[in-house]
Amino acid sequence: MKNPYATVQYAGDDFFVAVSPSGHAQVIDIKGERSDAPSPTEFLMMALGGCTGADVISVLHKKRELVTGYKIEIRGERREEHPRSFRKLEVKHIVRGRGISEKAVAQAIQLSTEKYCGVAATLRPTAEIVTSFEIQEEPQP
Numbered sequence: 001m002k003n004p005y006a007t008v009q010y011a012g013d014d015f016f017v018a019v020s021p022s023g024h025a026q027v028i029d030i031k032g033e034r035s036d037a038p039s040p041t042e043f044l045m046m047a048l049g050g051c052t053g054a055d056v057i058s059v060l061h062k063k064r065e066l067v068t069g070y071k072i073e074i075r076g077e078r079r080e081e082h083p084r085s086f087r088k089l090e091v092k093h094i095v096r097g098r099g100i101s102e103k104a105v106a107q108a109i110q111l112s113t114e115k116y117c118g119v120a121a122t123l124r125p126t127a128e129i130v131t132s133f134e135i136q137e138e139p140q141p
Contacts, residue, residue: 041086044123045074048089051119052131055112056093056105063104068138069096086127093133100135109133 008018014031029037038046049072060067070093077088091113095105109131113120120129 041076041078044086044119045076045089048091048117048119048123048129049074051117052091052109052112053093055116056108059108059111060095060100060104063101063108065095065100065104066098066138067095067100068098069136070094086123088128088130089123091129091131093131094136095133096136096138098138098140100137102135105133105135 003019003021003023006018006020008016008028011017011027014029014034015037016028016030017025018028019025026043027037028040028043029035030039032039053070053072056072057067057070060070073092073094075090075092076086077090078084079087093105093109113129113131123129
């Protein structure tokens with residue numbers, strides 16, 4: 001059974017262990033120069049990619065696009081002043097497949113960014129989210 005909340009517990013040496021409501025544990029590293037695990041802001045970038053990616057791939061499957069690979073690259077620019085929140089997030093969708101429709105990809109990204117992705121909706125009031133995409137044609141076997 002799912003827990004109603006996430007937990008984050010200090011584990012020493014500038015590490016935390018986070019446990020999601022579904023019971024999955026992740027280490028968080030707050031000592032930036034060490035980089036032995038993702039930082040909290042890196043998790044936020046990954047959450048945006050996972051959220052929008054889930055929407056986009058779902059829409060492309062419903063449109064019966066022949067997707068053979070899909071990757072999202074997220075680049076974040078943070079403010080210099082504290083709190084060093086994101087000022088801009090660039091989200092690039094790289095879709096690989098056979099005969100993928102540019103229109104279908106653009107629509108799927110727009111639906112995710114403007115309607116479905118809760119992480120984007122949460123970030124949008126304080127950070128500009130810029131999306132782009134690239135379609136890579138899969139060679140015929």
